[in-house]
Amino acid sequence: MSPSASEIDDEAALWAVRIDARGLEAEDDPELKVWLAGDPRRAGALLRARAAISFLDRGRALAGATPSIERRGHSRRGLIAAGGVIAALVGGGIWKLRPQRLDTGLGEIRRVPLADGSMVAINTSSALEVDLKPKAREVTLKQGEAWFQVAKDTDRPFVVAAGPVRVRAVGTAFSVRRGEQGDKSVGVMVTEGVVETWVEGVDAPPRRLSAGNMVVLASTTPTPVVESPADIERSLAWRNGEIALDGESLEEAARLFNRYNSRQIVIDDPDLAKERFVGLFQTNAPESFASAVAATLGAKVSVEERAIRIGRAQAS
Structure with missing residues (x-):
């Protein structure tokens, strides 16, 4: 007979407390991996339980209270008590919390x-x-x-x-x-x-x-x-910390990088700003982008404290 939803929530709450206390991750504990694999409902229950702990911690922090669940050395009684509170939140009370x-x-x-x-x-x-x-x-x-x-x-x-x-x-x-x-x-x-x-x-x-x-x-x-x-998919490359360019102008590319960095890219030459570029770059590495532009288009790069300036190289 498969366990009920409430039983899964109770088990998930205990695992959530153990993870919170010990920094335990699923891939590091064979028992947790077996438990998760035993029922497709368990992964969602664990996710909700861990979110409940974050809500509890956030509430204590806002109230200036000392957390009643310590990070180290839980007794089994403490785990069960904390798990019961979290299971109650997951089971019905969590939706009453503030936005x-x-x-x-x-x-x-x-x-x-x-x-x-x-x-x-x-x-x-x-x-x-x-x-x-x-x-x-x-x-x-x-x-x-x-x-x-x-x-x-x-x-x-x-x-x-x-x-x-x-x-x-x-x-x-x-x-x-x-x-x-x-x-x-x-x-x-x-x-x-x-x-x-x-x-x-x-x-x-x-x-x-x-x-x-x-x-x-x-x-x-x-x-x-x-x-x-x-x-x-290109537009959502930011989810992996990347900017994917596929023919955008340098002006548009600079705007994309400037969303993520305090050191701003400035294209000094209007004609150069219209040039198109292709490549995959890290959002936090505008210098790498500027170097690629210099190598590809023969541009000149000047790195300043607050700006990365890209312009036409002077003819020799």
Whole structure:
């Protein structure tokens, strides 16, 4: 007879406490690997339990309280007591917690598991708020860009709000990006499944986007849905800390690198700025990009404290 969901939650809570206490990872413990392999529900339960611990720790930190669960030397009684608290949160009380604020600084990229089993990858200089409710999962993207891998739950749709734009999914993966500095456009790209998107206040039915589709919603005027899986994968290379160039101008490439780095790339020559470039680079390595431009186009590179200047080499 297979274990009940509540039994799995109890076991997951105990494993979560052990991982939190000892820094234990699944690949390092044969018992945990066997337990995870024994039932497909266990991985999600463990993810929720670990998210519950992070909520507990965050709540204690905000309250200035001393954590009651120590990092070292748990007794079995302590493990069971802590596991019971976490299991209770996972089983029903976690949805009553306050919305979770997530943000990134310049050049920072984060992957954050959510308490419902979903995962969000957050790009540089971004901010969002996650509110998991009993009947809905709501995310507000305040600035920047995020990619969501949504755990399927037909009773609680997953909706991302970016200004007036809304994107709704049940179990799928997609990204949402807000424009910068007064640009009110919102870009939506779907990597798995199907989403629906619409603009609040606009009398029009939701538009369906499937995997490989992308759309930019810039105003109340309808915009075409573009099918381009390859462009989507390149655009989302930031999830691996990379910038993938496939014929972008040097001006556009510089703008992409400048999103991640305080030392900004400056293209001094207007004609050089129009040159096209291809390559795969690390987001935090603008110097490598500048060196590749110099080698390929015969450009001159000057590295300063706050800028990397790229210009035409002087004729000898």
